[in-house]
Amino acid sequence: MKIDFEEIKRLEKLSALSSSEEKLKSLAEDFNKIAEFVEQVKNADIEQTDIGYQRVLKIDELRADEVVPSMPQSEIVSNAPEKEDGCFVVPKVVE
Amino acid sequence: MTNSNYDIVIGLEIHAELNTKTKVFCGCQNKFGQEPNSNCCPVCVGMPGALPVLNKEALKLAIKAGLACDCKINDYAVFERKNYFYPDLSKAYQISQLVKPICIGGFIELESGKKIRLNRIHLEEDAGKLTHQLNDTHIDYNRGGVPLIECVTEPDISSADEALEFLQKLRNRFIFADIAHCKMEQGGMRCDVNLSIKPKGSTVFGTRTEMKNLNSFKSVAHAIEYEAKRQIEEIEKGNKIIQETRKWDDDSGISSSMRSKEDSQDYRYFPDPDLLTIEVEPSVVESIRSNMPLLQEQRIQIYSEEYNLPTSDINILVNSKLVSDYFDNAVKLLNEPKEIANWIITELLKQDVSEKMPISEQKFTQIINLSLTKKITRSNAKILLENIIQTNADVMETAKQLEMLGDISKEDIESIVINLISENEKAVADYEKTPDKVVQFFIGNVMKQTKGRANAAMARDIIIAKLQNK
Ligand SMILES: [Zn+2]
Numbered sequence: 001m002k003i004d005f006e007e008i009k010r011l012e013k014l015s016a017l018s019s020s021e022e023k024l025k026s027l028a029e030d031f032n033k034i035a036e037f038v039e040q041v042k043n044a045d046i047e048q049t050d051i052g053y054q055r056v057l058k059i060d061e062l063r064a065d066e067v068v069p070s071m072p073q074s075e076i077v078s079n080a081p082e083k084e085d086g087c088f089v090v091p092k093v094v095e
Numbered sequence: 096m097t098n099s100n101y102d103i104v105i106g107l108e109i110h111a112e113l114n115t116k117t118k119v120f121c122g123c124q125n126k127f128g129q130e131p132n133s134n135c136c137p138v139c140v141g142m143p144g145a146l147p148v149l150n151k152e153a154l155k156l157a158i159k160a161g162l163a164c165d166c167k168i169n170d171y172a173v174f175e176r177k178n179y180f181y182p183d184l185s186k187a188y189q190i191s192q193l194v195k196p197i198c199i200g201g202f203i204e205l206e207s208g209k210k211i212r213l214n215r216i217h218l219e220e221d222a223g224k225l226t227h228q229l230n231d232t233h234i235d236y237n238r239g240g241v242p243l244i245e246c247v248t249e250p251d252i253s254s255a256d257e258a259l260e261f262l263q264k265l266r267n268r269f270i271f272a273d274i275a276h277c278k279m280e281q282g283g284m285r286c287d288v289n290l291s292i293k294p295k296g297s298t299v300f301g302t303r304t305e306m307k308n309l310n311s312f313k314s315v316a317h318a319i320e321y322e323a324k325r326q327i328e329e330i331e332k333g334n335k336i337i338q339e340t341r342k343w344d345d346d347s348g349i350s351s352s353m354r355s356k357e358d359s360q361d362y363r364y365f366p367d368p369d370l371l372t373i374e375v376e377p378s379v380v381e382s383i384r385s386n387m388p389l390l391q392e393q394r395i396q397i398y399s400e401e402y403n404l405p406t407s408d409i410n411i412l413v414n415s416k417l418v419s420d421y422f423d424n425a426v427k428l429l430n431e432p433k434e435i436a437n438w439i440i441t442e443l444l445k446q447d448v449s450e451k452m453p454i455s456e457q458k459f460t461q462i463i464n465l466s467l468t469k470k471i472t473r474s475n476a477k478i479l480l481e482n483i484i485q486t487n488a489d490v491m492e493t494a495k496q497l498e499m500l501g502d503i504s505k506e507d508i509e510s511i512v513i514n515l516i517s518e519n520e521k522a523v524a525d526y527e528k529t530p531d532k533v534v535q536f537f538i539g540n541v542m543k544q545t546k547g548r549a550n551a552a553m554a555r556d557i558i559i560a561k562l563q564n565k
Contacts, residue, residue: 010361014178014179014180014361014363015180015187016180054371054372055371056171056371056372056373056374057149057371057372057373057374058373058374058376059151059154059155059373059374059375059376059379060151060379062148062149062150062151062154062373063122063148063149063150063151064151064152065115065116065117065150065151065152065153066116066117066122067116067117067122067123067124068117068121068122068123070123070124070133070134070135070136071135071136071137072133073130073131073132073133073135076132076135076136076140076236077132082231084233085131085233086130086131086132086133086235087131087132087226087233087234087235088132088182088233088234088236089231089232089233089234090182090231090232090234091231091232092227092228092230092231092232093181093182093225093232094227094232
């Protein structure tokens with residue numbers, strides 16, 4: 001897997017971020033290092049294990065539709081850099 | 096519509112919030128109109144490390160929606176992440192279904208016999224609600240994580256009228272099957288319109304635009320008419336249609352470009368590793384099918400063919416699921432559908448029945464039965480009904496208190512008549528001249544004194560006999 005500069009530029013746009021060209025270049029390098037690191041997983045011999053097996057759930061095993069208490073409003077927004085009237089406040093974004 | 100040289104090609108995407116108690120991936124309440132961010136937890140505000148757990152009822156309701164639209168139910172359900180960046184989405188991805196939607200195919204037939212095919216119905220989570228202020232945007236994630244179904248039609252619709260009929264039918268099915276409340280004013284049902292035009296009879300589709308932000312049937316119709324006209328005008332001018340998303344503005348009655356396809360989103364779907372694949376066993380699907388409430392069309396058929404109700408009454412009864420359910424329950428208690436329909440329409444629908452019926456089915460049918468078995472008169476039954484609606488008291492107790500019950504014997508009537516005759520000399524004197532009027536006068540008085548319980552025919556015979564003996 002190779003992540004090139006163009007790919008990073010595209011992700012920057014999709015994430016609505018803006019960064020310098022230099023920063024993006026170094027990000028691309030980091031990305032590739034991370035990808036290489038993860039690639040090692042492919043070399044693992046899992047023939048004799050059940051790692052590749054994904055359990056399938058039956059409908060009856062799903063969560064029952066029963067209300068559990070939510071978090072208090074104040075706690076939910078407590079980490080927000082900006083809040084007002086119990087809402088998260090972010091820069092104005094109109095699609 | 097505006098130009099008969101063109102065909103209009105419309106496909107709809109309809110979102111409906113499901114009638115569950117909790118959200119789709121956490122146990123927070125699914126409830127409209129609460130304090131901002133008061134129905135939230137780490138899962139539905141997308142805090143790192145929080146794990147989604149699928150709500151059984153949400154999946155079952157999505158299956159039910161498929162059954163209500165004659166879809167095929169998939170053997171497995173898989174969830175993907177749909178990635179996009181917008182602050183209404185706390186995780187920067189929406190959990191949705193791409194490869195294996197829970198329902199595929201299906202159709203809804205219009206009155207004309209034309210079938211509007213569905214492509215799919217899938218289950219996903221709703222996004223939070225943004226309120227744009229002057230300088231910033233406020234976010235409330237109470238709606239974030241509310242279970243949502245998305246129904247996608249094939250491009251089979253060719254006019255605003257067809258679109259409206261389809262939407263009305265779909266909405267009725269969801270409401271009557273207890274799948275979704277579809278309150279458009281609360282955002283419980285939303286619609287996107289894909290529209291293109293092509294020369295009449297051509298088999299090649301034109302370039303389509305997508306219109307978002309349609310939250311009433313009226314705006315769907317307006318937006319379709321506006322957009323078809325706009326596209327025809329562009330083509331006639333020799334211009335090309337640009338594939339883009341357009342935003343409908345209800346107030347100004349025009350749509351404007353939001354973004355063109357070139358810089359549109361690349362959602363980078365991939366399977367959500369937090370959620371396991373779910374096996375949809377046929378036995379579960381069958382049990383949902385066999386417990387399905389009757390849909391509006393089925394009720395219309397029963398009311399007409401089995402109960403012989405007039406069409407005008409049927410239309411009133413099936414106009415609301417609440418009223419229709421109430422009628423069905425009442426008929427189960429008292430097998431007098433015509434009588435019950437009459438009483439509902441003339442007496443109960445005078446009241447506000449938007450949220451609930453004013454009296455229980457048990458008490459309602461008890462009163463009707465008292466009238467049908469002539470234990471109380473019809474006019475007394477109406478008075479009794481109004482009384483019980485106010486007090487919610489016991490029917491028999493109230494009827495007794497109002498002295499509506501109990502037979503009046505022939506002797507009782509005779510003694511009342513004898514008294515009346517001695518007290519009303521003038522009326523007795525007029526009997527020769529205007530017999531009908533005088534008899535009527537005495538019957539009225541007998542009824543008044545017996546609170547309507549006397550047998551009117553018996554009273555008449557007694558009165559005439561006494562007057563003639565005078
Ligand atoms: Zn939650």
